[in-house]
Each structure stands twice: as structure tokens, then as C-alpha cells.
Amino acid sequence: MQLNGVSAHSCVDEEKEEVEESEISPPTRVVVGYALTSKKKKSFLQPNLILLARSKGIQFVSIDIKRPLSEQGPFDIVIHKLTEKEWSQVIEAYRREHPEVTVLDPPDAIQHVYNRQSMLEDIADLKLPDSYGKVCIPKQLVISTDPTSIPDEVTKAGLRVPLVVKPLVVDGSAKSHELFLAYDLFSLSEMEPPMVLQEFVNHGGVLFKVYVVGESIKVVRRFSLPDIAKCDLSTSSGVFPFPRVSCAAASAEDVDLDPSIAELPPRPLLEGLARELRHCLGLRLFNIDMIRQKGTKDLYYVIDINYFPGYGKMPEYEHIFTDFLLNLVQSKYDQIPVA
Incomplete structure (x- = not known):
């Protein structure tokens, strides 16, 4: 027709x-x-x-x-x-x-990184090549109950002071972001479980914040806690709160720093880490807090992972x-x- x-x-x-x-x-x-x-x-x-x-x-x-x-x-x-x-x-x-x-x-994937124990265990399980550096997590211990047992548990686990004390669960409250630095074991008995104890790693006072948006990554420097010398440990005791040092006001982008401290982690290392974590966590919006151990060129520690972080502090976040x-x-x- x-x-x-x-x-x-x-x-x-x-x-x-x-x-x-x-x-x-x-x-x-x-x-x-x-x-x-x-x-x-x-x-x-x-x-x-x-x-x-x-x-x-x-x-x-x-x-x-x-x-x-x-x-x-x-x-x-x-x-x-x-x-x-x-x-x-x-x-x-x-x-x-x-x-x-x-x-x-996915809500289940988000909940997974709200637990500071499980979030970092994922890093430890990653099989990343060492071509551009080694990525680790600090030695850590979870205290669920009975703070009076902390000194014995820390000794058995082989952790050494100073220790960073973090709430186990990140629930969006201000309290879940309250961090402390413990100079001696017995002062930890005053803390309220559940919590995570992490060995403090000297890192030149600079933190690398790696923002992940899908397959895009952006890394910026932030000031962090200063290094702690052995003499400080012999003269200090107690547990002290420390500020949220990675806020925008603590930017270390335009500061004259020692190149060995300020140098950003290699791009291939960050891309590989972000790619593996996207797959492992099942998330597309997160950031990784990383430090480089003082005195090393390529030994990095992941100390935190945050879901849907403060992207407003990330350069060019609108376009990305x-x-x-x-x-x-x-x-x-x-x-x-x-x-």
C-alpha cells in the first residue's frame, strides 16, 4: 500500500x-x-x-x-x-x-562508614599495588564496654600512647566528631565507650583531604595536629580534646611548607585508592582523610572516611x-x- x-x-x-x-x-x-x-x-x-x-x-x-x-x-x-x-x-x-x-x-552502604571500625577495616583489606606508595591504617582498638579495662586491653593489643580517641559511631551529631588525644592509659578510664583508640602517627601537621565525586577526585591540604616528640610524652598526661582541624579555616594550600610534608600523594595512588573504595564501599560520594608518616616519602595512613562530606569546601565543587x-x-x- x-x-x-x-x-x-x-x-x-x-x-x-x-x-x-x-x-x-x-x-x-x-x-x-x-x-x-x-x-x-x-x-x-x-x-x-x-x-x-x-x-x-x-x-x-x-x-x-x-x-x-x-x-x-x-x-x-x-x-x-x-x-x-x-x-x-x-x-x-x-x-x-x-x-x-x-x-x-544506598543506605546500607552509608551505614557501613558510620562505624569507624568497619570503615577502616575495608582499607586494610584492599590489595593496592605499592608502585606509588603504601596505604595503611593506624593500629586501632575498639572499646565497647567497661572503660576500667582499657589499660590492660591496650597493652595486650600492643598499642602505644599517644592515642587518638574517637566515638565508634558517626551519627551526624556534634558529639560523634569530638576527638581526644590521650597521653597515658589510665586517663582513658574516664572516657565513655563505645569508642575507637588509634595510635597517633606523626605527619608534619598536614592532612590530605581526598574528595570523591563519582570518578572525579580532588585533593586539598589541611592543617592537622602537630607532631608529638618523645619528650612531650614523658612530661604530659591526661586526655585532651582537640579541635576539628580539617575545617576550611585550616587550609594549608597557600602556606610555605617543607616540600617533604606538603607534597601531595601521587595521583595514580589516589585514583587507585578511590576506585577500589568506590567498588568496596558501594558509594560514590565520600572523602578520605590521609596523612603521610613523618620522615617517609610514601607511607600513608587513612584515618577517616566520611560520607557526603563538606563539598562546599572543595575547590570548583559546583562544576565537578x-x-x-x-x-x-x-x-x-x-x-x-x-x-
Whole structure:
């Protein structure tokens, strides 16, 4: 059958191709739902990010946690950082019911790095090549109950003072970020379990913060605790709180430092570490706190991993994050088979 010189079969084929093309083309607007604390909203959703995102067709939409999530949207991507158990159940159910939506990240994977014991054990299990340096974790011990037994347990475990004392669980509260430095074992009996004790490693007072956004990484220097000399140990005792030294105000980027201390870890080492952790943790948004042992060129320690960290402190985070969101959507549509 001919229609104006063109077969009906040909018209149907062309129409089918147009439908298939429209089905696999990424949307011109990307809707990103977010469920964040007010503090995280303020630090992350800065005006520059919102304006750049808008220019790229990305719209951020606040999720109302008091309403059913399935009634909101539709979303292309959901980002979240809430620690309540109820929310974890809500977002997990939503992931199962809406596989077409990219959820950053799975709640079970997030919970895994909220435990300081399990987060670092993953590092110890990684099989990284030593070509560009060795990545370790500090010797550590978990104290679950009975602080009076700490001196004996520390001695049995072979740990030496000074020790960094950290709460075992990172639950988003200010208390979960309260860190202490213990100069003697008996003062540790005053601390409240559960907690993690880590051997302090001298590192020249500089910390490397490695931000991971999907496959992109950005590393910056931050000031950290100063080195502790043996003479300090012989004259000091007690447990002392120390500030959150890795905040933006403690940037060590534009300071004249000893090159042996300031030199960033090799890029291939960071890329390999980030790649292995993405696979191992099942996360795409996190940062790694690393130090280099003083007096060495290539011995590094990972001392913390944080989920959805303060990206607002990362240089060029607006461009990196918006490109990441667009690539997520594009890759999803690229995976749809063409009939």
C-alpha cells in the first residue's frame, strides 16, 4: 500500500524510530530531589551551585520527609544524608520501587562508614599495588564496654600512647566528631565507650583531604595536629580534646611548607585508592582523610572516611558536582538498548 509515493510500512518504521529515539534521549531537565539536614543544605546548596545547575538544566527539589516519598517528584536522582533509621527504611523501599531513579547512595552502604571500625577495616583489606606508595591504617582498638579495662586491653593489643580517641559511631551529631588525644592509659578510664583508640602517627601537621565525586577526585591540604616528640610524652598526661582541624579555616594550600610534608600523594595512588573504595564501599560520594608518616616519602595512613562530606569546601565543587549529575543521567540512558 502506497501513501503519496511512500509505503505505509516505511511510514510506520520512521514513526517507530522517532519513538525509540525519544525514549532513549536524556531529559532536557534533570530533577534532583534532596533530603538533607538544614546544616548540610546551607553548606552544600550554595547560590553558585544552584545558579550553575540551573544553567545546565538541573533543578534541585526539596524532599518533604513528612510526606510519602513515592508521592513526590518524579525525580531523576535523589541525594540524601539523614541518619534516622526511619529514613533509611523509606529510601531503601523507594529504591526497590523506583529502579529508574538513581539514589545516592544506598543506605546500607552509608551505614557501613558510620562505624569507624568497619570503615577502616575495608582499607586494610584492599590489595593496592605499592608502585606509588603504601596505604595503611593506624593500629586501632575498639572499646565497647567497661572503660576500667582499657589499660590492660591496650597493652595486650600492643598499642602505644599517644592515642587518638574517637566515638565508634558517626551519627551526624556534634558529639560523634569530638576527638581526644590521650597521653597515658589510665586517663582513658574516664572516657565513655563505645569508642575507637588509634595510635597517633606523626605527619608534619598536614592532612590530605581526598574528595570523591563519582570518578572525579580532588585533593586539598589541611592543617592537622602537630607532631608529638618523645619528650612531650614523658612530661604530659591526661586526655585532651582537640579541635576539628580539617575545617576550611585550616587550609594549608597557600602556606610555605617543607616540600617533604606538603607534597601531595601521587595521583595514580589516589585514583587507585578511590576506585577500589568506590567498588568496596558501594558509594560514590565520600572523602578520605590521609596523612603521610613523618620522615617517609610514601607511607600513608587513612584515618577517616566520611560520607557526603563538606563539598562546599572543595575547590570548583559546583562544576565537578553538576558534571557528575549530568553524567549519571547520560550513562543511564546510554545503557538502554536500542531495538
